[in-house]
Amino acid sequence: MKILFINGSPKGDRSVTLCTARHLEKRYPAHEYSVLNAGARIKALEKDFSEAESAINAAEVVIFVYPVYTFIAPYQLHRFFELLKASEASCKGKYFAEITTSKHFYDVTALKYVEENACDLGMRYVGALSADMDDLRSEKGRHEADSFFERLMFDIENGHYKEAEALCARTDSEVYAQQLPYKKKTGGKEVAVVTNAATDDINLRNMIEDFSAACKYRVRVVNVRDFPFKGGCLGCFNCAVSGKCVYNDGFEEFLRKDVQTADAIIYAFTVSDHYTHSSFKLYDDRQFCNGHRAVTAGKVTGYIISGRYSEEANLRMITEARADVSGMYFAGVAGDEGDTAKELEGLAKTVCFALDNGLSAPKSFYGVGGTKIFRDLVYLMQGIMQADHKFYKAHGIYDFPQKKRGMIFAMKALGLLMRSEAVQKKMKGEMTKYMLLPYEKVIEKTVPKEN
Numbered sequence: 001m002k003i004l005f006i007n008g009s010p011k012g013d014r015s016v017t018l019c020t021a022r023h024l025e026k027r028y029p030a031h032e033y034s035v036l037n038a039g040a041r042i043k044a045l046e047k048d049f050s051e052a053e054s055a056i057n058a059a060e061v062v063i064f065v066y067p068v069y070t071f072i073a074p075y076q077l078h079r080f081f082e083l084l085k086a087s088e089a090s091c092k093g094k095y096f097a098e099i100t101t102s103k104h105f106y107d108v109t110a111l112k113y114v115e116e117n118a119c120d121l122g123m124r125y126v127g128a129l130s131a132d133m134d135d136l137r138s139e140k141g142r143h144e145a146d147s148f149f150e151r152l153m154f155d156i157e158n159g160h161y162k163e164a165e166a167l168c169a170r171t172d173s174e175v176y177a178q179q180l181p182y183k184k185k186t187g188g189k190e191v192a193v194v195t196n197a198a199t200d201d202i203n204l205r206n207m208i209e210d211f212s213a214a215c216k217y218r219v220r221v222v223n224v225r226d227f228p229f230k231g232g233c234l235g236c237f238n239c240a241v242s243g244k245c246v247y248n249d250g251f252e253e254f255l256r257k258d259v260q261t262a263d264a265i266i267y268a269f270t271v272s273d274h275y276t277h278s279s280f281k282l283y284d285d286r287q288f289c290n291g292h293r294a295v296t297a298g299k300v301t302g303y304i305i306s307g308r309y310s311e312e313a314n315l316r317m318i319t320e321a322r323a324d325v326s327g328m329y330f331a332g333v334a335g336d337e338g339d340t341a342k343e344l345e346g347l348a349k350t351v352c353f354a355l356d357n358g359l360s361a362p363k364s365f366y367g368v369g370g371t372k373i374f375r376d377l378v379y380l381m382q383g384i385m386q387a388d389h390k391f392y393k394a395h396g397i398y399d400f401p402q403k404k405r406g407m408i409f410a411m412k413a414l415g416l417l418m419r420s421e422a423v424q425k426k427m428k429g430e431m432t433k434y435m436l437l438p439y440e441k442v443i444e445k446t447v448p449k450e451n
Ligand SMILES: Cc1cc2nc3c(=O)[nH]c(=O)nc-3n(C[C@H](O)[C@H](O)[C@H](O)COP(=O)(O)O)c2cc1C
Pocket: 009, 010, 011, 014, 015, 016, 017, 018, 066, 067, 068, 069, 070, 071, 072, 101, 102, 103, 104, 105, 106, 107, 132, 133, 233, 234, 235, 236, 237, 285, 286, 288
């Protein structure tokens, strides 16, 4: 078969993920392979997409090969999908699969994002390999890569594939008109709305205006499209080593001064291609200069989203998981699928209420699981990720269970005690009562909160 690897990594031929593709090429020489370095050559493809078009037209199977970047794919692959959707390339009915490497931090949302976009183009989904970036170096990892490829061929031979359901045509909803009264601003706190609203996206612009009007605190709108980015994150890890980005376009200063100083950060965008316009992903990826540090933890966050957000389960997971991992208080999402004005006013009031009352919430699986992946990664890579390591030590993020010696000892002692038949008899049916004792003590000490 004619197999095209579309390499979304900005590192081009130096991509770790591409090594899995190269391994498969050597393992299964009966097929004809080619590589399109879409990520590294995105600027050239923006000017002339014909090379990509002919490569796709000639292929029987397309395999998207890319690293996971901040919950999804690199900005460059997002941009590639925009260009591909606008092109004449014949994608319909073509088989596609995915190969990705990462540390498994939200690889699931990245895989779904690519799947949804390729399915939009009428392509047939036949599977994915989501490997750890080191997997190819082990026998087990190579076996898994081979298994993926053999299953891929098996599925194609047997016509096992998934296609997007035909969606019924949607009529565009009316443009939202500003209608909320302007609330006089009080000082003390500041809210930043970070958006990629295009000049002609009047709908989203009006939503932001109304959110700002309904907010009792001053709202500063930061449009990432206005920032003179020199380019997308290159994945070069220069920032991890030296703390400085290779681009000297002032992004880090902009991020620290214009965004991270606010008490609440609200993201505003219009849904497209199962996320939003790639300008937002460019902004997301460049935040890699923060390393793996939740520098805005304790602040408040929320979203203003225009479009069919309720139909985008994967996007909902991304927004909720981002808030959770960041340790920010999630005030909610205001959309334009129902009573837009009510939702915007509700979000504005909730953000102010959360700020006034210092609300916080425990992390869910999204945040706890994600933080543990980072914890282990930073600990191992502390020699390089020095700023992350310092931050993790200072903020008690190294919560390794093996450090909790007291707890381990107490459990061992309890286990020993419970071996005795006499103790077992005494404890029979009483275990839950004993487990509750420390909580009962807390409730005993609870006092009414003063207003
Ligand atoms: C900007 C940036 C963002 C990243 N985001 C994630 C992430 O969200 N989840 C994850 O598991 N790994 C993440 N990584 C790690 C890469 O996915 C991993 O290093 C990958 O193997 C690189 O592949 P490549 O050499 O093909 O580009 C990120 C790396 C960079 C540079």
